Amino acid sequence: MEDFRFQNSTDIRFGKHHIDEELHDAVAQFGQNVLLTYGGGSIKKSGLYDRVMKALAGLHVVELSGIAPNPKIDSIREGQKLAKDHDIDVVLSVGGGSVLDASKVIASAKFYDGDAWDLVADRGSQSRANIDQLPVVDILTLSATGSEMNAGSVISNPELNVKLGTYGPKTPAVSFLDPQLTYSVSKWQTAAGSFDIFSHLTEQYFDRSTANDVTAGIIEGMMRSVIKWAPIAIKEPDNYDARANLMWGATMALNGIARSGNANGWTVHPIEHELSAYYDITHGVGLGILTPRWMKRALSAETEGKFVRFGREVWHLTGDNDHEIAEKAIQATYDWIKSLDIPMTLGGVDINTDEKFVEMAQEAVRIGHLDQGGGYVNLTVDDIVALYQASSTVEGFE
Amino acid sequence: MEDFRFQNSTDIRFGKHHIDEELHDAVAQFGQNVLLTYGGGSIKKSGLYDRVMKALAGLHVVELSGIAPNPKIDSIREGQKLAKDHDIDVVLSVGGGSVLDASKVIASAKFYDGDAWDLVADRGSQSRANIDQLPVVDILTLSATGSEMNAGSVISNPELNVKLGTYGPKTPAVSFLDPQLTYSVSKWQTAAGSFDIFSHLTEQYFDRSTANDVTAGIIEGMMRSVIKWAPIAIKEPDNYDARANLMWGATMALNGIARSGNANGWTVHPIEHELSAYYDITHGVGLGILTPRWMKRALSAETEGKFVRFGREVWHLTGDNDHEIAEKAIQATYDWIKSLDIPMTLGGVDINTDEKFVEMAQEAVRIGHLDQGGGYVNLTVDDIVALYQASSTVEGFE
Numbered sequence: 008m009e010d011f012r013f014q015n016s017t018d019i020r021f022g023k024h025h026i027d028e029e030l031h032d033a034v035a036q037f038g039q040n041v042l043l044t045y046g047g048g049s050i051k052k053s054g055l056y057d058r059v060m061k062a063l064a065g066l067h068v069v070e071l072s073g074i075a076p077n078p079k080i081d082s083i084r085e086g087q088k089l090a091k092d093h094d095i096d097v098v099l100s101v102g103g104g105s106v107l108d109a110s111k112v113i114a115s116a117k118f119y120d121g122d123a124w125d126l127v128a129d130r131g132s133q134s135r136a137n138i139d140q141l142p143v144v145d146i147l148t149l150s151a152t153g154s155e156m157n158a159g160s161v162i163s164n165p166e167l168n169v170k171l172g173t174y175g176p177k178t179p180a181v182s183f184l185d186p187q188l189t190y191s192v193s194k195w196q197t198a199a200g201s202f203d204i205f206s207h208l209t210e211q212y213f214d215r216s217t218a219n220d221v222t223a224g225i226i227e228g229m230m231r232s233v234i235k236w237a238p239i240a241i242k243e244p245d246n247y248d249a250r251a252n253l254m255w256g257a258t259m260a261l262n263g264i265a266r267s268g269n270a271n272g273w274t275v276h277p278i279e280h281e282l283s284a285y286y287d288i289t290h291g292v293g294l295g296i297l298t299p300r301w302m303k304r305a306l307s308a309e310t311e312g313k314f315v316r317f318g319r320e321v322w323h324l325t326g327d328n329d330h331e332i333a334e335k336a337i338q339a340t341y342d343w344i345k346s347l348d349i350p351m352t353l354g355g356v357d358i359n360t361d362e363k364f365v366e367m368a369q370e371a372v373r374i375g376h377l378d379q380g381g382g383y384v385n386l387t388v389d390d391i392v393a394l395y396q397a398s399s400t401v402e403g404f405e
Numbered sequence: 406m407e408d409f410r411f412q413n414s415t416d417i418r419f420g421k422h423h424i425d426e427e428l429h430d431a432v433a434q435f436g437q438n439v440l441l442t443y444g445g446g447s448i449k450k451s452g453l454y455d456r457v458m459k460a461l462a463g464l465h466v467v468e469l470s471g472i473a474p475n476p477k478i479d480s481i482r483e484g485q486k487l488a489k490d491h492d493i494d495v496v497l498s499v500g501g502g503s504v505l506d507a508s509k510v511i512a513s514a515k516f517y518d519g520d521a522w523d524l525v526a527d528r529g530s531q532s533r534a535n536i537d538q539l540p541v542v543d544i545l546t547l548s549a550t551g552s553e554m555n556a557g558s559v560i561s562n563p564e565l566n567v568k569l570g571t572y573g574p575k576t577p578a579v580s581f582l583d584p585q586l587t588y589s590v591s592k593w594q595t596a597a598g599s600f601d602i603f604s605h606l607t608e609q610y611f612d613r614s615t616a617n618d619v620t621a622g623i624i625e626g627m628m629r630s631v632i633k634w635a636p637i638a639i640k641e642p643d644n645y646d647a648r649a650n651l652m653w654g655a656t657m658a659l660n661g662i663a664r665s666g667n668a669n670g671w672t673v674h675p676i677e678h679e680l681s682a683y684y685d686i687t688h689g690v691g692l693g694i695l696t697p698r699w700m701k702r703a704l705s706a707e708t709e710g711k712f713v714r715f716g717r718e719v720w721h722l723t724g725d726n727d728h729e730i731a732e733k734a735i736q737a738t739y740d741w742i743k744s745l746d747i748p749m750t751l752g753g754v755d756i757n758t759d760e761k762f763v764e765m766a767q768e769a770v771r772i773g774h775l776d777q778g779g780g781y782v783n784l785t786v787d788d789i790v791a792l793y794q795a796s797s798t799v800e801g802f803e
Contacts, residue, residue: 008584008649010420015413021666022408186406218646220630221653228622228718235618248616251406255619255666264662268419268653320626325723 008219008268015263017156018181021255026146026183030062033181037142038096042089044071044110045101050148053191059101059146069093071113074102077163077170077283077290078109083123086113090141100145100179103200104152107145108160111175114141127162130374132174142180148188150253151200151291153207153261155182163284170284171374184258186250194241198347199291201237201253205230206275206294207260213305213313213383216270226265227320232256234321237347274382275301277375278391281367288356295349296356299341299404300397305384306333341404353399364395406617406666413661415554416579419653424544424581428460431579435540436494440487442469442508443499448546451589457499457544467491469511472500475561475568475681475688476507481521484511488539495578498543501598502550505543505577506558512539513573525560528772530572540578546586548651549598549689551605551659553580561682568682569772582656584648592639596745597689599635599651603628604673604692605658611703611711611781614668624663625718630654632719635745672780673699675773676789679765686754693747694754697739697802698795703782704731739802751797762793 020029034041041063050056060068069089074082089095090113100110116123118138126134147155154160158178163170192200212226232252240249259265278301279293306314311333318324318336326332345351353359368391372378377386386394397403418427432439439461448454458466467487472480487493488511498508514521516536524532545553552558556576561568590598610624630650638647657663676699677691704712709731716722716734724730743749751757766789770776775784784792795801 008420008646008653010422011417012423013417013419014415017412019409019411021411022406024408025410218650220633220650221627221657224626224628224630225623225657226626228624228626229619230622232618232622248406251666252616252618255406259619259623259662264657268649 017178021184040096041068042095042098074106074109076105078105080164087116087123090117098143103149104154107154111160127173140177144181146183150257151203156258156262170280186254189250190245199289202295203291204257210273211265214269214271219268230321272382277371295344302337364392368392415576419582438494439466440493440496472504472507474503476503478562485514488515496541501547502552505552509558525571538573538575542579544581548655549601554656554660568678584652587648588643597687600693601689602655608671609663612667612669617666628719670780675769693742700735762790766790
């Protein structure tokens, strides 16, 4: 097990009965000037906007709407200006991971005088570590990114075709997690979000440390929960247990617990981020297409033990033939993703050309240090081009 | 899944390389006046005391030593006086759960003018919620209680034959967890500590909520880790991986994560606390003796599903006969505890009379509300007397 530090102070309010009673005080404890951030009009249609405004009665609320999926740097710049102009004390983010990711960077940008992109482009986030950051309170409406209990954000810069992770020192101050708010999430977004959760777990499970059974066991339990409940949530959108297990699973998958003591190197995320950056596809769907191909590539004599464990503990595979169990586990993963109605090829998300494969692979390698120990197994540009190519066909899986 | 709140701000420094470099600043961030608490002389023999004093150079250090296992109220009273007399800013606890439990109550008692027992006897801990609490920094030397990342303490009052749980509002500010410091823990204490961890997990796993698969899965993973590593730590005291998995497992088992969304009622702990209070036996050993008997009593048509899951996911039992799997899971638990060289009867810890069984059972029921929905299954005084009796023989297990 590796040495580590862990601290996460986010105040979680999970369940049906927190928002109306507690939202006002949770926000007002930080001040009177509130920047309310959200995406499209869905929170107005659902009535959530009215509930929020009622709870905030008496506070000075400034609004920033229109934050898009794969949030763009322009929204951050706009939020930066509003936060400065109105001397904002606290950001209230209502929406999914994209709105929250943007809000966390805006919370830093209030204290930065240059272009907000500087805070993202600086991958070590030193620029953000050295400035203050507003508290962020959030009401989550999508189970996926885990942004509600971590310090990370993924921000896109469309002019540069870049999508980068950036880390504020602070995790959200208070996160309201009401699974009922995800009843209206579409089948497509439920599938994508569920696989995003699963991908966060695989990225941390397949790690280079050894003998960390606490964390491995915790991850296996969370994987089984997503595998069980994602298809149910897709079939029965109002199933509270399904929505609740996905919501808490999303949070727990990426709050630091699942990497404790690991020697992690994320691989599939940087490879997928290029697809999203170049083609603006749904992140979780891109991960779903890439992951089984990456698993096949990562399986070797050296890594077989971890895949066997994955097969036995997560997929309940039995038998004496270890290699067969490892391969069956990858196939089971593929079959499960497909059962969520995620299209299993790049063509299924309208990427029908390989013209950008080399360019994207070069970027993924550069950003993720994937050929220099940055991932679970080393991958070269050629390897990643091959992964994109393998993702263009169902060969080997169907 | 039940509604819940979760927040835990403890700053964990896990591994080999934190203490010497980081201890001074971790303590001094809270002030100059330090109350150093510890137990017997073992930290002097091991050299840890010298390392700590070196790191604290320049700070004003007051010492409170002699804090015993099952910590007694007299130590709290002594600490309260020292904390007031020396205007202590921060408590540094060096030792196992007992020292830490005492330190957390002393941290409150500094701000209380009456007898410190009032802060314990008030089971709702309202008296502590309404006063301040000093920050506690700790260096853990035993993997067991989880006290390093929760707000709880268990304090004994020998005059009253009472052992009670009390909760400060604060969890420790900083916990240094170096598995190497547990190399010198005896086989007996390693076994007892490991079963304490396992018991914390079973108390939270067997809960009345349904469909909380995230938490159930997390617990199952942690259980498998304890089952695997406890026997190794007993056989090879210097095995870093074994000590590390037990240490992080102990912390994670009782930091709030494993009860998230559950409808918990602890049962075996209040029943064991009477044994410790009356006979001063090792807590984890008492739990080890009682738990398999309690499981047999708790197994019914209504609870069978959970025991079957326990058998399949934790003990890897297979087959179609659910009832058989449930029973085998309980037997496997018994066999594993026995393999740790825990004596499996009350006679093994020198309790050779049943004269106090009724009195202890009455106390356990009263304190744990065990006949009124306080536990996983309701237990009457007669039920608990029967559990103590069943714990006096190996009948049914060997």
